[in-house]
Amino acid sequence: MHFTKWHGLGNDFVIINSKTEPISDYRQQALAVCDRNFGIGADGLVVILPSDIADFKMRIFNSDGSEADMCGNATRCVARYLYETGLTDKTTITLDTLAGIITPELIFDQNTLATVKVDMGEPKLTRGETPMTGNAVEKTINAAIEVGGQTYRVTALSMGNPHCVIFVDDVAAVDLAAIGPKIETHALFPRKTNVEFIQVVDRQTLRMRVWERGAGITKACGTGASAALVAAVLNGHTDRQATVKLDGGDLFIHWADNNHIYKSGPAVEVFRGEYLL
Ligand SMILES: N[C@@H](CCC[C@H](N)C(=O)O)C(=O)O
DSSP: OEEEEEEETTEEEEEEETTTSOOSOHHHHHHHHHOTTTSSOOSEEEEEEOOSSSSEEEEEEETTSOEESOOHHHHHHHHHHHHHTTSOOOSBOOEEETTEEEEEEEEEETTEEEEEEEEOOOOBOOSSSSOOOTHHHHHTSSEEEEETTEEEEEEEEESSSEEEEEEOSOGGGOOHHHHHHHHHTOTTOTTOOEEEEEEEEETTEEEEEEEETTTEEESOOHHHHHHHHHHHHHTTSSOSEEEEEETTEEEEEEEOTTSOEEEEEOOEEEEEEEOOO
């Protein structure tokens, strides 16, 4: 099976084109190829498929084999991969995902790729599939939850996939490996959740560390950075445009007047290969 290995700020993916490399069991394949000792090593497996409603369909599987609705960093990598391999000549590409149509745009500066800007769609104040209304919406903004004997104030929302954003004074002091899985599987989240710890640096800058649903600690999360900006605005911490500083680097997030989130950042191919198992 031929593959290509990409990352968006260190959040890394194996990308497979299903047209030339058919896979029978995506979940099993994700577990195998993402394994950092016995496989290629990645946070997720991305599969490109044909779509009737968009230019391409993108499916993303976490390293534990679970399927995610969306992946912000992967959309940038997929857009660049599709363009550079000649699978499309479009620089604005529609991707059919479980979270709806997501639209990355390749932005060039004198023929060199400068950044990939993604229309991430609209944030939703929901913890899982069911949109919450009335008081329930209020309850997920800065709501108190108890985890492991400690109280956390959380803001929960969906960027197509579920996120739980927690503001802290010192993000470096958070024991992510200990608390991440407890919040990921908390009863508040019917489909589990991604967990973002955020330190507000100033009104245009956030520092973020993330525990991802189905993948654990990763160096960056594009939907997570988008959720962090939305939560920061809802809690009065930042303006509607901010730089989110992740362990792997910076993402630029804008919550525009049309209610869409725009996320800009890099996409890098690392190597190509043939998986033999
Ligand atoms: N790293 C991704 C998110 C990947 C999916 C996530 N773990 C989930 O299960 O929702 C991103 O960049 O958005």
